[in-house]
Amino acid sequence: MTARTFIHCGHLFDGLSGRAEALQTLVVYGDTIDWVGPTAQAPDMTDGDTLLDYSGLFVMPGMVDCHAHITYGNALTQEDIDLYASMEFRTLRSMVAAQAILKSGFTSIIDPACSGLISPAVRDAVNVGLFQGPRITASGRALTTQQGLYDWYPEWIGVPEASTGVMTTSMDQAIALIRQQAKSGVDAIKLTMDGIHARRNGGGLISAYTQAETHTMVDEIHRLGKLAVVHARGREGALYSARAGVDIIYHASSICDEGIQAALDNQVYLCPSLALLVNNIEFHEPTDPSAPWWPDIQRRELATASKNLTRAREAGVRFMSGSEAGFAVTPYGEWGAKELEAHVRYVGMTPAEAIICATVDSTRLLRERDRLGGLVQGRLADLVAVHGDPLQDITLLQRREAIQAVLLGGKPVDLTPAPTHARHFSEFSQGMWNRVYDRPYVDAHFPRSQAQPA
Ligand SMILES: [Zn+2]
Numbered sequence: 305m306t307a308r309t310f311i312h313c314g315h316l317f318d319g320l321s322g323r324a325e326a327l328q329t330l331v332v333y334g335d336t337i338d339w340v341g342p343t344a345q346a347p348d349m350t351d352g353d354t355l356l357d358y359s360g361l362f363v364m365p366g367m368v369d370c371h372a373h374i375t376y377g378n379a380l381t382q383e384d385i386d387l388y389a390s391m392e393f394r395t396l397r398s399m400v401a402a403q404a405i406l407k408s409g410f411t412s413i414i415d416p417a418c419s420g421l422i423s424p425a426v427r428d429a430v431n432v433g434l435f436q437g438p439r440i441t442a443s444g445r446a447l448t449t450q451q452g453l454y455d456w457y458p459e460w461i462g463v464p465e466a467s468t469g470v471m472t473t474s475m476d477q478a479i480a481l482i483r484q485q486a487k488s489g490v491d492a493i494k495l496t497m498d499g500i501h502a503r504r505n506g507g508g509l510i511s512a513y514t515q516a517e518t519h520t521m522v523d524e525i526h527r528l529g530k531l532a533v534v535h536a537r538g539r540e541g542a543l544y545s546a547r548a549g550v551d552i553i554y555h556a557s558s559i560c561d562e563g564i565q566a567a568l569d570n571q572v573y574l575c576p577s578l579a580l581l582v583n584n585i586e587f588h589e590p591t592d593p594s595a596p597w598w599p600d601i602q603r604r605e606l607a608t609a610s611k612n613l614t615r616a617r618e619a620g621v622r623f624m625s626g627s628e629a630g631f632a633v634t635p636y637g638e639w640g641a642k643e644l645e646a647h648v649r650y651v652g653m654t655p656a657e658a659i660i661c662a663t664v665d666s667t668r669l670l671r672e673r674d675r676l677g678g679l680v681q682g683r684l685a686d687l688v689a690v691h692g693d694p695l696q697d698i699t700l701l702q703r704r705e706a707i708q709a710v711l712l713g714g715k716p717v718d719l720t721p722a723p724t725h726a727r728h729f730s731e732f733s734q735g736m737w738n739r740v741y742d743r744p745y746v747d748a749h750f751p752r753s754q755a756q757p758a
């Protein structure tokens with residue numbers, strides 16, 4: 305008989321009851337929870353069994369980041385995501401990114417849009433045991449049009465081969481790409497339902513695909529047994545997606561009542577990904593290249609999203625938790641749990657509801673969904689042991705020092721911080737200055753020339 309691991313929990317939040325029970329024990333056999341209950345009634349330990357003593361800690365299911373772009377590389381610019389690093393370098397960097405996310409208490413992720421087929425490759429490398437990493441539900445490049453994300457550059461550049469998006473100019477081409485990605489082993493196929501193309505006078509974002517095109521692509525994705533996930537910040541893109549019965553709508557900031565009803569009818573999950581908006585507002589500096597307009601746009605979107613998503617939640621639409629990790633303002637392993645705080649502050653969840661959303665609810669579409677979904681008998685022992693009570697203070701989960709242990713299939717994860725801030729110059733744009741050094745600025749800030757020969 306293989307040895308078992310006994311885990312004594314000061315408090316156990318199983319993710320299903322909505323309560324934390326004191327003095328509980330989990331018994332793990334292999335990678336699976338074999339027994340759960342009060343420590344006083346636990347089976348006896350025998351020779352070879354191991355004890356993990358978390359009797360001073362709050363034990364909860366491993367969190368899920370349903371919106372983590374492991375190939376983005378904590379990008380400072382859009383070009384950093386698309387252009388500079390080689391595919392080979394991105395792959396190695398993505399492995400470390402995935403590990404950093406795991407170390408912060410996230411035992412599973414969904415990566416909706418990556419360069420090439422890096423995310424499925426990292427998933428496979430983890431699954432065959434080459435590296436430790438979170439459980440990954442992977443996609444490939446996101447399908448887009450000229451009205452969607454990823455077509456950032458002038459037409460003489462187009463969407464480069466190394467971009468995390470891929471241009472579709474016809475439905476024939478879109479269907480061919482969907483079939484190719486399905487053959488290549490993705491779990492999910494991402495459609496870009498809008499970008500920055502808006503109607504005048506507050507008319508909202510224009511959908512990148514028509515309703516009929518959205519149906520065509522989503523039906524084919526589902527026919528091939530894959531998840532259909534979409535980026536849609538605008539009303540129209542969210543509505544078309546919900547009507548077509550996609551699995552996840554990312555953002556959905558401007559979802560309307562009709563969209564909410566369609567999301568309910570078709571059991572669509574919303575994944576707001578508010579941490580990116582909040583960080584863009586909170587961390588903005590006047591010298592940033594996007595000052596001053598960027599934080600204002602983000603502030604407006606956060607207000608809109610808060611109103612519409614709260615309405616959607618009250619109507620009964622289901623939510624998932626995702627932080628949009630991978631940008632310079634959302635570096636890997638740092639802000640994943642800020643999404644839980646955002647769900648409390650802006651979507652009206654209680655801390656317990658935010659934890660359930662980011663754990664059990666967020667496992668519902670994962671690759672390993674049949675074996676995940678709460679700390680109960682028969683489920684994989686993916687868990688986090690936290691110092692303090694996140695039901696009292698949801699921001700605790702963002703603190704590295706509060707995350708005392710992470711278990712993946714019952715095995716402790718090495719929590720030594722991953723070197724995600726290490727940079728090689730070939731990864732990033734060759735941008736060199738943040739401002740133009742005209743005479744008035746230099747006179748004001750450099751009273752005497754710094755470049756006098758010594
Ligand atoms: Zn995204």
